[in-house]
Amino acid sequence: MMASTKYNWNKDAPSSFARWADIGDTVKGxxxxxxxxxxxxxxxxxxxxxxxxxxxxxxxxxVAQANLRRKVGSADPQVGDLIEIxxxxxxxxxxGKTMKEFDVVVTAGEGEAFVKAxxxxxxx
Numbered sequence: 001m002m003a004s005t006k007y008n009w010n011k012d013a014p015s016s017f018a019r020w021a022d023i024g025d026t027v028k029g030x031x032x033x034x035x036x037x038x039x040x041x042x043x044x045x046x047x048x049x050x051x052x053x054x055x056x057x058x059x060x061x062x063v064a065q066a067n068l069r070r071k072v073g074s075a076d077p078q079v080g081d082l083i084e085i086x087x088x089x090x091x092x093x094x095x096g097k098t099m100k101e102f103d104v105v106v107t108a109g110e111g112e113a114f115v116k117a118x119x120x121x122x123x124x
Contacts, residue, residue, distance in 0.1 A: 016058055016059060016060050017059070017060045017061075017062065018059050018061045020065075020087040020100055020102075023087060023088065023089050024087065024088075025086070026084060026085065026086040026087070027051055027053070027059045027061060027083075027084070027085050028051075028053065028054070028082070028083070028084040028085075028114075029052045029054060029059065029082070029111065029115060030051065030052045030080065030081070030082060030083075030111025030112055030114060030115045031049055031050075031051060031077045031078065031079050031080065031081045031082075031083050031111055032050045032051060032052045032058065032079065032111075033048075033049070033050035034047065034048075034077070034078070034079060035047070035048050035050075036048070038061075038062035038063060038064060039062060039064070040062070040064040041064065046064045046069070047069070047072070048062050048063065049061040049063065049072070049077070049083070052111070052115050053115070053118070054114060054117065054118020055118060056118075061085060065099070065100050065102075066099065067091075067099055067100060067101055067102060068085070068100070068102045068104075071085075071102050071103070071104040072104050074104075075105070075106040076106070077106045078108070080112060081106050081107060081108050081110065082107040082109075082110035082111040082113075083104070083105070083106050083107075083111070084103075084104070084105045084106075085102055085103070085104050086103045086104075087100060087101075087102055088101045088102060088103050089101050
């Protein structure tokens with residue numbers, strides 16, 4: 001078998017964007033940035049959170065889904081807060097549509113301490 005001279009380096013690369021594929025998918029960390037730079041699946045603008053995790057990674061959350069936007073808006077996170085967003089399931093809607101449901105928990109001012117504790121726990 002001949003070795004390929006071209007490799008798709010991005011094919012297996014993890015995305016920085018949060019994905020809500022499986023019930024229980026969670027993003028937890030310090031709110032680092034709150035902006036209007038996000039986009040919905042249809043390309044419309046939406047709020048965007050950049051969250052620093054305890055693993056030293058950043059996760060980008062486009063607050064695009066209606067229920068997620070309501071939950072995040074009600075929790076009113078600020079930069080430096082600890083936020084935990086969990087995909088909890090789907091709700092059936094009229095016309096055979098579904099809506100993703102989320103739990104959002106914000107602890108004011110605790111984000112940095114959470115990230116630092118994780119850095120110590122996961123440092124090599």
